[in-house]
Amino acid sequence: MLRQYELVERVKTYDPDADEALLNRAYVFTMQAHGTQKRASGDPYFSHPIEVAGILTELRMDDETICTALLHDTIEDTVATVEEIERRFGPNVARLVDGVTKLSKIEAQSESERAAENLRKFLLAMSDDIRVLLVKLADRLHNMRTLHFIANEDKRRRIARETMEIYAPLAERIGMYEFMREMQTLSFRELEPEAYESITRRLEQLHAEGGDLVAKIGSGIMLQLSRAGIKVEVSGREKHPYSIWKKMEERHVSFEQLSDIMAFRAIVDTEEECYRALGIIHRKWPMVPGRFKDYISTPKRNGYRSLHTSVIHSEKMRIEVQIRTREMHEQAEYGLAAHWAYKRGPGGVENDHQIGWIRDLVEILDHADTAEEILEHTRMAMYQDRIFAFTPKGELIQLPKGATAVDFAYAVHTSLGDQTIGAKVNRRVVPLRTPLENGDQVQILKSKARQPQPEWLSFVTTGKARAAIRRFVRHKERDEMMNLGKQILDDLIDRLPTTIGADAVDNAIRRLNLPDRDSLLEAIGRRGLSDRDVMEALMPGSAATLSERPPREQQHVISIHGLTPGVAFRLADCCHPVPGDRIVGLSRFNEGITVHNIDCPRLADGVDADWLDLSWGDRSEGGVARVTVTVKNEPGSLGVMAGIFGTHGANILNLNLANRDRAFHEFIVDLEVTDLAHLTRIIAALRAADAVVLAERLYPTGEHIPDDTKPAVEPLAIPGAAH
Template structure:
C-alpha cells in the first residue's frame, strides 16, 4: 500500500461529513536558548557529582567558537548544540556526554581542533567529539557513498563508546525538529529518508522507543505529509466524539485490577501517526479496522504481578487471538521486556495493553541510557558489549565497499524478529523470514561457512526454509562445506550475505588469478618470450594495477588484454594494425546489432554475425529459454552466459564487452547440460530415485559428482542434459517432490 492509498483509506473511513480541519495555528514563538546555569542544574538534578566546571567551560567555549554563525532558521548556530545537550539531559547522561553535545560541531564548523579539545577538556571528550563529528569533508564518489561511509565511521566510533551514538541521535533529533527551515526540498527529503532508514532503527536497537517514534514521525511528516494529515484528521474526529475516553478506560482497568488486589499505575496514549500508517500499510487495512490505535500501560511492582495482572485482564475481557506477546520471558535484543495483549476492553473498544514493571518501563523509555554507568561509579561504555553492534562490525569487516555495508546493515536494522533456539537451548533472535543459513551465521561465521544441512525440531529441512518463532534449529556442518552462490538469493541477514559475498569474491578471484596466469604464459610462449613476475612489476603503474596479482586477476576476468601487457613489456611487439586478430576490434558493432543480426544457418544463437566462434559458459550453463548475453574476450571465442550469471555480475565486466543475444527458435536446438546442486538424505536407493525422476522428465544425467557428504546427507552436482528451460524446471520440480531430496538449486555461476 502506498502512502497515498493509506491516506485514501483513512479518508474513506472518516464520517460522511468530516469536521473541517482547524486553520493552521500561528507559528509558535521561538523558545529562548537554555542558559548556562539552567543546563548545569538539569545535569546536577540527576547526577549530584557531575563535573560542573567541565560543563561551564564547554558551554562558554562552544558559544565563543560558533560566534555569529546562523542556522537555516535564522537562530544563532550555538542554539543547536545547547538544544542537543538539553535532549541528552532528558536521558540523564553523564557530564562527558553533555560536554560532547556542546562541542560536537566545533571541529567541523569552527576553527577549533581536536588537539585543542583534548588539551582543554580531556581525552575522553575529545574522542567522543571525534566520533560524532560529521564527515562531509571526505572526498567520496557519490552522495550514496558518502552516506555509507559516514555510517561506517559512526559504527566504528560507537563500537568504542556507545555514548557517540546517543549524542549523534540527539543531534539528529534536533535537526529533524528544525528540518522545515531548510528551503531545498531535495535536501529535506534526503535527510528524512536517512533518518527513517538509519537513525530511527538505530534508536530502536538501543531500546529508545520514544526517540525512535519521534524521529519516524518527523520523517513521516516530510516524506508523506498528505497521509500523515489524513491520519491526524481522523484522530481529531475520534477525540471530538469521545473527549474523555482514555480517562474512562483507565478508570475501569484500574478498578478491575484493584478488585483483584493488584495495585497498578495505568495510563493511556494514542499511537503516533507513523505507527498507525505503518500498520495500515503492512496489513492493507483501513483506519476503522485498526485494533490498537490506543495503547494502555499497566505498571506494577514485580514480574509475578505482571502475569497476575494479565490473568485478571484476560479473565475480565475477551482477548484477540494471536495478539499476545511475552517479551518478559523472551526479551527483545535491545533489552525491552513487557507483556503485550489486545482485548475487547472497556466500552467494547479494541485496545492494546502493555504490562510491565517500573524498572522495565524505565528501560523501555530510556533504553541503554537506563543502565547508565555513573549510577554504579563505573564507566562501562564499550559498545562491543552489545551483540548487534558486534554483528554489524562483522558485516563491516567482510563488506566489499561502503555501499555493500550499508545495504547489508539495513537488512539487519529493518526487520521484525523471530526467536529460535539452538539444541542447547540458547536463544537466537533473527529477522522475520530468516532461514537456517541465517541461523548458522548468527551462531558463528565458521558454522555458516561449513553448513551443509539443517534440522528444525529434529526434522531435516531445506536450507531456504523460513524459521518460525520457537523453532529449535540444528545445523549440520562438514569440514569440506562452503557457501553456495544460491544462498545469497534467500538469506535475509546482512551478516550472512556479507560472509557469502566475501567467500564468493575470494573464490572468484582465485579462479581469475589462475586463468590470468595461464593466459599470460600461453601468450608468452606463442611470442617465444619468458616473463618473470619481477618483469611484470615494471608495467603495474602504466597499466594502473597495484600488484602483480591484481594484474593477473584483471587478465583472467577480461578487463585487461594479454596483448596489452605483452606490448607494454616489449614495445617492439606492437603491430601497425594494432588489433590484428582481436575480436575486441568489433566490439561496438557487435554490442547491440540493429536490426538484429540473422543467425547463420543452423546456429542456435541470434545476434552473432556469421563466422564468430562461441561456446557456452561452464559457470552458469545456459539452456534454451534463458535470457543470455555474450562476453567478448580478446583472441577467444564469445562466451555465452545467462544474463543473471553471478560470476559475470561479480566481475563487473564493462558494458561494451557484452552482447545482447537470443535463441534461434526457427532451428531445432541441440540438447545442452545444466548443473543442479541436489542435497539428498543418505538413504539406500536415494541415488536411484533421483536418476529415475530425472529420466521420467526426459532429462539425461551426463555427469555426477558427490561434492560434500556427512553421515546424514550428500550434496550432489548433477549435469543434466535438457532441450529447454521448461524441461529443466520440470526436472527441478520433480526432484523437490522426491522424499529423499531436501533441496534442489540451479548453479548460477
C-alpha cells in the same frame, strides 16, 4: 534555550558528583566558538548544541556525554581542533567529539554512497564508545524538531528519509522508543504531508466526538486491577500518526477499519504481578487471538521487557495493553541509557545483551563491498521483526522472521556459517532453506572442508549472512579469474619470440600501472587487458609477432541463471551443453564451476562436488555440440553430410573419422550451433537423408541421448542432396 546554570543544575540533580567546572567550561566554549553563527531558524547556532545537551539530561547522561553534546559541532563548524578539545576537556571528551562530528564533508558520487559512508563511520565510532550513538541520536532529534526552518524542500526530504531509514531504527534497536516515535512522526510529516494531515485531522475528530476516551478506558483498567489488590499506575495514549499509517498500509484498510489505535501501559511492582494483571485483564475483556506477546520471558534483542496483549474493550474497540514493572518501564523509556555504566571505570562495562548487535553491524561493514550493500545489509539488521530460536545448549538466538538455518549459523558465528553443510531443526534434518519458527531448536552440521555457497544468497534474510556470503563469492571469483589469467599469461610468454628475463613480469606490471602480480593476473583473466597489450608490456615490440587466434571466451552470448553474476564458469567438454538443454553445475574447490547437460554420464563422478540447479539465460545463444554421423560408403555421402551442415548454418569445428568398414563410415563432428532447437533440426535433416544411416548426439562414453524423435516412417530424401 537552557541557561548555563539551568543545565548544570539538571545534571547535578541526578549526578551530584558531576564535574561542574567541566560543564561550565564546555558551555562557555561552545558559545564563544560558534560566535555569531546562525541556524536556519535565525537562532544563534550555539542554541543547537545546548538543546542537544538538554535532551541528554533527560536520559540522565554523565558529565562527559553532556560536555560532548555541547562541543559536538565545534570541530567541523568552527576553528577549534581535536587537539584543542583534548587540551581543554581531556582525551575522553575529545575522542567522543571526534566520533560524533558531522560528516557533511564526505564527498560521494551518489546519495546512497553518502548515506552509506555516514553510516559506516558512525557505526565504527559507536562500536568504540556507545555514547557516540546517544549524542548523535539527540543531535538528529533536535535537527528534526527544527527541520521546518530549512527552505530547501529537497534537503528537508533527504534529511527526513535518512532519519526514517537509519536513525529511527537505531533508536528502536537500543530501546529508546520515545526517540524513535518522535523521529518517525517528524519524518512522516515531511515525507507524506497529505497522509500526516489526514490522520491528524481524523484523530482530532475522534477527540471531539468521544471526549477524553483514553482517560475513561485507563481509569477502567486501573479500577479492575486495584480491586484485585494490585498497586498499579495506568497511562494511555493514541498511537502516533506514522504507526497508524503503517498499519493501514500493511493491512490495506482505511482509518475507520483500524480498531487498535489506543495503547495503555500498566506499571506494577513485581514481575509476578505482571502476570496476575494479565490474567485479570483477560478475564474482564476478551483477548484478540494472536496478539499476545511475552517479552518478559523472551526479551527483545535491545533488552526490552514487557507483556503485550490486545483486548476488545467495548463495542468492537480493540486496545493494546502493555504490562511491566517500573524497572522494565525505565528500560523502555531510556533504553541503553538506563543501564549506563561508564562512570565505573575507563571505557565502562559493556552490556553484551544490549549492544551485541552493533558488533554484527560492524562485521557487515567489513564484508560489504559497495555503498548499496552496506545500506541493504544494515537496514536488514535493524528493521525486521524477530523470532527466537535456540542452540542445542539452550542459548537464545534472535533472528528476523523468515530466517533460515544458514542465517542461524551466521548469527552464532561467521566461521560456523561458512562451514555449514546441514541442519537439524527439533532433531529432524531439514533443507538449509527451511524458514525457522519461534521456539525451534537448531543444530548446525558443519565441515571444515565446506565453503559458503552462492545459491544461499537466494534464501538468506539477515544482512550478516548475506554480507559474509557475498564476500566469499567475490574472493572465489577473483581466485578463479587469477587462475585463468595465469594460464593465459603462461601461454602468451610461450608465444614471445624469445625467452624473457626474471624481471620481465615485474616490469610489465609497472608498465601497465598495476599494483601487483595478482592484479595483473585478474585483469588478464577478466579480459581487461588484450593479448597484444600484455605481450607488448612483457617485451616491447613483440606485439607485431602476435598471430591471430580464436579468443578463449565463447564467441556467442552465454548467460546462465542460478549463478552469482560475475562468477566464472565453463561449458563441459564431455557433453557440450547448448542453450535449450537442461543443465546442472558442478562446483569444486579451486576448479570453478562446470556446466553439464543433465543427461551427461560424467555427472555420476560428481558426488564430491556441490551441485547447482541452473538454467539458460533468456539471451543465451551459441554452443558446441558433438554428433556421430554414420554414412553409406559410397561417392557423395560426405558431401551430403557437409551440405546439410552448410544449409542449416552450422559451422564444423572438428571432423574425425571414427570408424570405417566396407559398408559404412562413422564420423565424429563438433558443430557450432545456436541452441538445442537448431541442433535438433540438423539431426532430423541428417536422418532424412538417404546417404545417412545414423545421426545421434554423442556423449563422452559413446552413449547417445535418448531420443523419441526418430522418424517412424521411411525417410524422405532431401531435394538436391547428392547420393
